[in-house]
Every structure is written in structure tokens, then in C-alpha cells.
Amino acid sequence: GFFAAVELTVDGLPAGQTTARVRTFVVDEERSNAFTAWKKMDSPRQPTAEQYRRLEEAGKLWGGPEETVAVKEGKVTLPFDLARRGVELVVVERQK
Numbered sequence: 001g002f003f004a005a006v007e008l009t010v011d012g013l014p015a016g017q018t019t020a021r022v023r024t025f026v027v028d029e030e031r032s033n034a035f036t037a038w039k040k041m042d043s044p045r046q047p048t049a050e051q052y053r054r055l056e057e058a059g060k061l062w063g064g065p066e067e068t069v070a071v072k073e074g075k076v077t078l079p080f081d082l083a084r085r086g087v088e089l090v091v092v093e094r095q096k
Contacts, residue, residue: 003082005079006079007079008077008079011075013092013094018070018071019068021069021092022093023064023065024091025088026063027062028085028086029086033059034059
């Protein structure tokens with residue numbers, strides 16, 4: 001399929017920490033990808049101002065919503081679907 005099931009475990013979080021904040025940023029065929037948007041416009045050599053604006057918007061890094069997840073024994077386990085032709089940045093931060 002287009003996606004692969006992935007399970008990411010982050011270890012070494014401080015003792016006693018029970019929750020963490022997680023945010024995922026994605027670059028794949030549809031998200032954070034000005035090239036795909038350009039191809040959908042029939043690859044204009046000289047984009048109009050409106051096309052250029054849409055290309056700039058399509059190229060911005062897409063981030064999912066911030067989530068609070070449980071920390072167990074200093075670990076966070078995050079299951080997600082990763083696009084086979086994509087990359088994800090997963091940011092795990094202490095809950096303040």
C-alpha cells in the first residue's frame with residue numbers, strides 16, 4: 001500500500017514523567033510539497049501571482065495537532081502510518 005505501519009518508541013524520558021507533548025511534521029506526496037501542487041497546475045513555466053501564492057502555501061511544512069501522550073517507565077510509544085514516499089519529524093517534549 002501507500003502507507004507503512006510504524007511504531008516509534010522514545011526512551012530515556014525523565015523518571016516520574018507521566019505525559020509528554022507530541023507533534024508530527026510531514027513531507028510526502030500530498031503534504032508540504034510544492035512540486036505536487038505545481039504538477040497539478042500543469043507545470044506552468046511562469047506561474048501567475050495566484051499560482052505562485054498557492055505553490056508557496058503548498059510548500060509550507062505541514063504539522064499535525066499537538067497531542068498529549070502517556071509516558072510509561074520513561075518511554076513513549078507512538079504508532080502511526082508513514083507514507084512510503086515520505087518523511088516525518090516527530091517532536092516529543094516534556095509536559096510543562
